[in-house]
Amino acid sequence: ILNVEQSPQSLHVQEGDSTNFTCSFPSSNFYALHWYRWETAKSPEALFVMTLNGDEKKKGRISATLNTKEGYSYLYIKGSQPEDSATYLCAFRFHSGGSNYKLTFGKGTLLTVNP
Amino acid sequence: DTAVSQTPKYLVTQMGNDKSIKCEQNLGHDTMYWYKQDSKKFLKIMFSYNNKELIINETVPNRFSPKSPDKAHLNLHINSLELGDSAVYFCASSQDIGRGDEQYFGPGTRLTVT
Numbered sequence: 001i002l003n004v005e006q007s008p009q010s011l012h013v014q015e016g017d018s019t020n021f022t023c024s025f026p027s028s029n030f031y032a033l034h035w036y037r038w039e040t041a042k043s044p045e046a047l048f049v050m051t052l053n054g055d056e057k058k059k060g061r062i063s064a065t066l067n068t069k070e071g072y073s074y075l076y077i078k079g080s081q082p083e084d085s086a087t088y089l090c091a092f093r094f095h096s097g098g099s100n101y102k103l104t105f106g107k108g109t110l111l112t113v114n115p
Numbered sequence: 116d117t118a119v120s121q122t123p124k125y126l127v128t129q130m131g132n133d134k135s136i137k138c139e140q141n142l143g144h145d146t147m148y149w150y151k152q153d154s155k156k157f158l159k160i161m162f163s164y165n166n167k168e169l170i171i172n173e174t175v176p177n178r179f180s181p182k183s184p185d186k187a188h189l190n191l192h193i194n195s196l197e198l199g200d201s202a203v204y205f206c207a208s209s210q211d212i213g214r215g216d217e218q219y220f221g222p223g224t225r226l227t228v229t
Binding site for chain 1: 119146155156157158159160163165170171173205212214215216217218219220221222223
C-alpha cells in the first residue's frame with residue numbers, strides 16, 4: 001500500500017499571508033508528482049506535474065518544489081487571496097511494471113483564506 | 116465548452132438496480148479514467164483505458180464494468196447496486212500515459228443508493 005501524506009489537513013490564513021503545505025510520498029519507484037486544486041462543488045484542476053528531482057514549477061502566485069530522494073514536495077502560495085480557498089491535492093505516480101500509470105492521491109490540505 | 120463531461124450529475128436509485136454513468140471528453144485525449152471518491156474523501160482509481168484498451172483495473176467488484184466505445188467516451192455500468200456504492204464518481208482524461216501528462220477531471224456524478 002502506497003501512502004501519500006499531506007500536511008496540514010487544514011489551514012486558515014489571512015488575506016495577504018504566504019503559506020505552504022507538504023506532500024510526502026514513497027521515495028522509491030518515483031515516476032511523477034501531481035498537484036491539483038479542488039474548489040468545493042467543482043472538479044479537481046491540475047496545477048503542476050513534476051517529474052525530476054529538484055523540479056520547481058510556478059504559476060502566478062503558486063509554486064511547487066520536488067525532492068524525490070527524500071520523498072516530499074512543497075506547495076507555496078504567496079500573498080494568499082480569498083479565491084485561493086480550496087483543497088490542494090497531491091498525487092504520486094509510481095513506476096511498478098505494468099502499473100506505472102496510476103495516481104495515488106493524498107487526502108488534501110483544505111486552505112481557507114479569510115478576507 | 117466543457118472539456119470532460121459526465122451525465123448524470125446526480126443519480127438516486129434503489130438497491131439491486133442497474134445504472135450507467137456516461138463520460139465524454141472533447142480534448143482529443145487518448146486516455147480516460149474512472150475514480151471513486153470514498154467516504155474518507157480519497158480519490159481512488161477504478162479503471163483506465165488507453166486508446167480504448169483497458170490498462171488499469173483495480174480491485175473493484177465485477178458488478179462495475181467500464182465500456183469505451185471510442186477514445187472520447189468511457190462509460191461506467193454498475194449492476195445490482197448496493198448501499199456501499201454510494202459515492203461521487205469522477206471521470207478524467209489525459210493526453211496519453213506519459214510521465215508529464217496531467218489529468219483533466221469531470222464534474223463528478225453523485226450516486227446515492229437507497
